[in-house]
Amino acid sequence: MNSDQSKIRNFCIIAHIDHGKSTLADRFLQKTEVVNDRNFQNQMLDSMDIERERGITIKSQAVTIPFHSKDGNEYELNLVDTPGHVDFSYEVSRAISSCEGALLLIDATQGVEAQTLSNMFMAMEHDLEIIPVINKMDLPSADLERVKHQIEHDLGLDSEMAFPISAKTGLGIDELMEGLVEWIPAPSGERSNPPKALIFDSHYDPYRGVVIHVRMFDGELKEGDEIKFMSNNAEYKVEDVGVFKIGLDKTGKIQAGDVGYFIAGIKNISDVRVGDTVTSKKNPCSEPCEGFREVKPVVFSSIYPIDTNQYQELHTAIDKLKLNDASLIYEKDSSAALGFGFRCGFLGLLHLEVVQARLEREFGLNIVLTSPSVRYRLTNMKGETYYLDNPAEYPDPGSIEKAEEPYIKAAIITPTDYLGNIMTLCMNKRGIQQEMNYLDEKRVEIFYEMPLAEVLFDFYDKLKSISRGYASFDYELHGFKETSLAKLDILLNGEVVDALSQLVFKDNAHERGKSVCKKLKGEIPRQQFKIPIQAAIGNTIVARETISALRKDVTAKCYGGDITRKKKLLEKQKEGKKRMKMVGNVELPQEAFLAVLRTDED
Structure with a gap:
């Protein structure tokens, strides 16, 4: 623990996805022997399986690295690792505000990309000293001069x-x-001032409660101190305090300039909010650290257990997951087709995928998610405004005066060769071009305003495939705009399947309905009777597919003879099929749900 404030350096590594943040953090840890070679593994700071497998950072981590410089001084380097994905940009902004400097990592083969720019602007807003670092110089395709020109x-x-x-x-x-x-x-x-610490992250320890990650800006925090959180005035007593050295290293106190942790017997991670300020109960600081805001989910989906007997297990699993992920929100939900489940709010599609993967892996659950939806803003005839994210709660269209949907401002950087195709893609997704800048002869940056609902499903995949992986994409929420909204119901044998209902843009309803009906036709097994699959808006059918009946050849025993005998038998069969259809009910296999929800259009 370095008592000399002038020998502390707090920094973060910011970069576009896949430019090597976690690998650089690994090298720092090995060079300074924070972790010995025997215990070392790649992506040391990424503790979840899913982070290692997909090569992404989801939870930011922090670590204190001792460094012996050439000038003979001992320095304490506090690395605050940040997630790179756009869904977690608020976590990135809080981690950045805990530092004085940032290493801006740029891939020597890819060059500057969309998130490189947005992360740099975020660092500039916090007045950080930015050091450009050109990574992957060992690759034969590394182009140092081109990247230097871009910098x-x-x-x-x-x-x-x-x-x-x-x-x-x-x-x-x-x-x-x-x-x-x-x-x-x-x-x-000033270490003599009242304590003032910014919470930039937290995690849950099953034995000790919530471990809070803080950056001390003023004063000091030591064991036994009585503290309070400034956003909700909750009060606690500090039980343990220290710094991060891969694990938790107890030091008894942390002072202004330090990055560390404290434990105060907090049982619920929801009480701890990223961006909040911690201060002393008796001697509080005059004002909180700036930039605190409530994190709001933007994508909603319902989670149901495939086996209805697993409902209680799912409840326990989501509760436990919430302990490690304060940005996940959920409430109870039910559906006639799928039984009981939970309506959950996520920061974005990647966040949804991560939660789904963790529920399946860490808790061994088989789950199905309903089609992701955004939160719409509706105004009824009385002029009252409210928000809606669940298609099941969509009111009678006659009672709605106007509907608005969330829009995003998207920034796309692409080589000029793919510009035409990308503009067509954005226009198909109802995008409105705002501006276009040529960065150099080969690359162009375009800005679009587009509905968030259009980006949810397959936009990113399509962008990557038409640009052969070269285009990069970053977005931020940009308010609400009026839209023409409709609820698309799926009917099976005349019965509405509530779990497949979706809120859609009216002009896209026919296409969406056609695609869902087609997929269901491929998944539902044939019955002894004809099954119509219909997509409807209100009482209007917008698309239909029919699964033909399994037929038995009842005329086989009539060889030769009068045609009326065959007709009689076929009529009799027809009557039987009619009766069967009235009482027959169609079981929807699990694969049918998954096929519809997997992607919007193929």
């Missing part, structure tokens, strides 16, 4: 300051660490 031209940073490194092989890491100590300023803050 000057696109980012407006000094390319002479850029450090060429290879996080994989360790090339240039020593120089980078010396540069980090030299360029990033020491933390400011």
Whole structure:
């Protein structure tokens, strides 16, 4: 623990997805021997299986690295690791505000991408010292000069300051660490002031309760202190305090400039909010750290257990997951087709996929999710405004004066060769072009305003396939706009299947309905009677498919003879089929749900 504030450096690594953040963090840990070679594994700071497998960071981590510099001084480097995906941008912003400097990591083969820019602007808003780092220099396709030109031209940073490194092989890491100590300023803050700490993350320990990750801006925090949270005035007593060294390293106190943790017997992670300020109960600081806001979910879906007997297990699993993920919100829900489940709110589609994967892996549950939906804003005839995210609760269209849907501002950076196809894709998704900037002869940046609902399903996949993986995409929410909304019902044998209902843009209803009916036809087994599958808006059928009946050849025993005998037998069969259809009910197999929900259109 370094008592000299001038020898502390707090920094984060920011980058586009896949530019090597976690690998660089690994090299830092190995170089400074925070972790020995025997205990080392790749993506050291990514603790979840799903993070390792998909090569993404979901939960930000922090670690304190001791560094012995060439000038003979001992420094304490606090690395605050950040997630790179757009869904978690609020977590990134809180992690960034805990630091004085940022390493802006750029892939030497890919160059500057959409999230490189948005993360850099976020770091600039917090007045961070930005050091450009060009990674993957060991690859034969690395183009140092091109990337240096982009750093000057696109980012407006000094390319002479850029450090060429290879996080994989360790090339240039020593120089980078010396540069980090030299360029990033020491933390400011008075240790004699009342305590003021920013919460940038938290995690749940089953034995000790919530472990809160903080950056101390003023004063000190030690065991036995009585503290309060400024957003909800909750009061606690500190039981344990220390810094991060892969595990938790107890130090007894943390002071201004430090990044560390404390435990105060908090049982519910929902009481702890990222971005909140912690101060002393007796001697509070005058104002909280700025930038705190409530995290609001943007995508909604219902989760049901495939086996209805697993409802209680699902309830327990979501409760436990909520302990580690404060941004997940849920409430009880039920459906005639799927039984009891939970309506959940997520930060974005990746967040939804992560929650789904964790429920299936960590808790061994078989679950089905209903079609993801966004939150619409409706105004009724009395002029009252309310929000709606569940198609089952959609009111009578006659009672709605206007419906509005959330819009996003999307930034896409693409090589010019794919520009035409990408513009067509955005127009098909109801995008309105705002501006276009040519970054250089080969790359262009375009901004679109488009409905969030259109981006939810397959936009990202289509963007990647038409640009052969070269286009990058970043977005932020941009308010609500009026829309023409309709509830699309799916009827099976004349009965509405509530779990397949969707809220759609009216002009797309026919296409969406056709696609769902087609998929169901391929999944539902044939019965002894004809089954109509229909998509309807209100009483209007907009699409239909029919599953033909399994037929038995009842005329086989009539060889030769009069045609009327055959007709009589066929009529008799027809009557039987009619009766069967009245009493027959169609079982919807699980695969049918999954096929409809997997993707919007093929």
